[in-house]
Amino acid sequence: MDFTLSERETWFRDRVKAFIHGEIRPRDGDYHAQQREGDRWKALPVIEEMKAKAKAAGLWNFFMPPNSGQSHVDDSFEFEGTQLSNLEYALCAEEMGRLGWASECFNCSAPDTGNMEVLHRYGTRAQKDAWLKPLMLGEIRSAFLMTEPAVASSDATNIETRMERDGDHYVINGRKWWSSGVGDPRCRIAIVMGKTSPEASRHSQQSQILVPLDAPGVRIERMLSVFGYDHAPHGHGEVVLENVRVPVENVLLGEGRGFEIAQGRLGPGRIHHCMRTIGVAEEAIAAMAKRLVSRVAFGKRLSDHSVWEQRLARARIDIEMTRLLCLKAADMMDKAGNKAAQLEIAMIKVQAPMMALQIIDDAIQAHGGAGVSSDFGLAHDWAGIRTLRLADGPDEVHNRAIARAEFGKYGDFKADRVSSGEIGVSR
Missing domain, CATH: 1.10.540.10 (Acyl-CoA dehydrogenase/oxidase, N-terminal domain)
Incomplete structure (x- = not known):
């Protein structure tokens, strides 16, 4: 290789x-x-x-x-x-x-x-x-309005925002939150996901529609903070859509194709986050190493205490392993397509934030009280990366897909062994 x-x-x-x-x-x-x-x-x-x-x-x-x-x-x-x-x-x-x-x-x-x-x-x-x-x-800038406060949005079929046809327009009613980018004054357009056909099959109920941010009935109710950070000037908002009228031609791809678009959008988006996360981890390990060689405690540099040697070594190993998995997923997407790489995308989406959070946490510890201040940016980075365990699908959803694929390799094997009496059945 x-x-x-x-x-x-x-x-x-x-x-x-x-x-x-x-x-x-x-x-x-x-x-x-x-x-x-x-x-x-x-x-x-x-x-x-x-x-x-x-x-x-x-x-x-x-x-x-x-x-x-x-x-x-x-x-x-x-x-x-x-x-x-x-x-x-x-x-x-x-x-x-x-x-x-x-x-x-x-x-x-x-x-x-x-x-x-x-x-x-x-x-x-x-x-x-x-x-x-x-x-x-x-x-200009844009926003993507999918997540809703009233439902478990990790299952996109739960989304309740209604998009009802009225002549040459759709009338949109709903409440969205974690709408990234709506706080930026340059934000002009949002892609909104909602239900146009509630009676259709489960994955054909949703559509995605282009909604100008200045359309009557669009109201940014509040900007949300992440562990106290507002992430201005970008930010994440809670947005109310009340009788918002948009032309039928604003529908993307066609009515009932929203879930299909979301799946196509989130695959590359997930790996983009992971790529950037590795860069965040590299900054954290650099900050940690610099701090450890520059501070003295109990008569020797922090870097000379064995516990920090172990933590720094683990951090470098984890970064290198995570980068290889990320590059493998990216390479598979290029050569075989997003669908073929879906498990690799799921694995890197779980691994990258977990890896970076541990390294940032160790870097904070190495900085002592300074680590939780705003002076070094480590607390801000931790807060930002922590959201990635939820954004674009929570860890639990991705782990479920990975585990089911693994179980699928052995399902028939176990069934055969149980029927033959080789494996005892628990009562």
């Missing part, structure tokens, strides 16, 4: 890494200073400056998929990004994950990435002209 990166993979990774090191990281202080000034819900000038530089350097829209004929209209060539493979993008996304605001500088931040891919694959020409084009240019 050859683990050598190709020339193209190395070239893109190193260009992204160099741009972050040379352009974005030196402006980190400006980012936080601008974030603290005035209204928290605003566009930050430093991000707009970096976006212009990245675009000029050709480091833009990396995640947009290569044109594979998946678009439902024959205009894909007009909406092409850099067109990296999943494996190529994985290497770049890891570098972006090392600095929280870097992804947006390359126009590669969620939920815009997933929304653009949905529009690219399923949108009509009119939908692409209206929304995909300005999203790809980085002129």
Whole structure:
């Protein structure tokens, strides 16, 4: 098995890494200073400056998929990004994950990435002209409204938001939350999932519809915090949709196709999160190591205490194993498709946040009281990564799929052995 990166993979990774090191990281202080000034819900000038530089350097829209004929209209060539493979993008996304605001500088931040891919694959020409084009240019932001407070949204068929046909419009009523991006004043469009056909089969009841954020009846009731962090200027909101009217032509792909779109969207989205999470873990292990060699306790450096040698070694081992699983999943998606890689995607979705949380926790411990302050960013990173054990499907859902696949390998074997008396049956 050859683990050598190709020339193209190395070239893109190193260009992204160099741009972050040379352009974005030196402006980190400006980012936080601008974030603290005035209204928290605003566009930050430093991000707009970096976006212009990245675009000029050709480091833009990396995640947009290569044109594979998946678009439902024959205009894909007009909406092409850099067109990296999943494996190529994985290497770049890891570098972006090392600095929280870097992804947006390359126009590669969620939920815009997933929304653009949905529009690219399923949108009509009119939908692409209206929304995909300005999203790809980085002129606007978007939101994805799926999760609801009243139901267990880990099962998307539970969603209760109603979308009722009324002539040439749909009338939408419902309540959504954890609607990422709605706090950004540049957010102009949301993809909303709800039920158009409650009497249809279980997976054909839902549709996805484009809803402009300024449509009458759309109300951001509150912005939610994550362990006390509001994540401005992006943020996560609770949104009420009250008799919102949108044209029938705003439906994506067709009525009853919402669940299908969600499955197609969440596969790549899940692995994108995992790629960035590895970058977060790399930052945490670096912070931990620097702290341990610079502080003295009980007459010797913290790094000379054996407990920290064990923790640091475990952290490096876990990062390397997780990266290999992530790259394997990305490579399978490229070669065999998202469906063939669904178990690998599920495994990395569980493993990456758990791995990073342990390393960040150890890094916090190494920093003592400083670790839980805002001075080093570790507490903020822990809070952000902890949400990934819930976002895009909780651990329990992914573990269930992994376990069922494993049980499936031995179901017939066990049944045969029980019937033959080789395995005793518990009474």
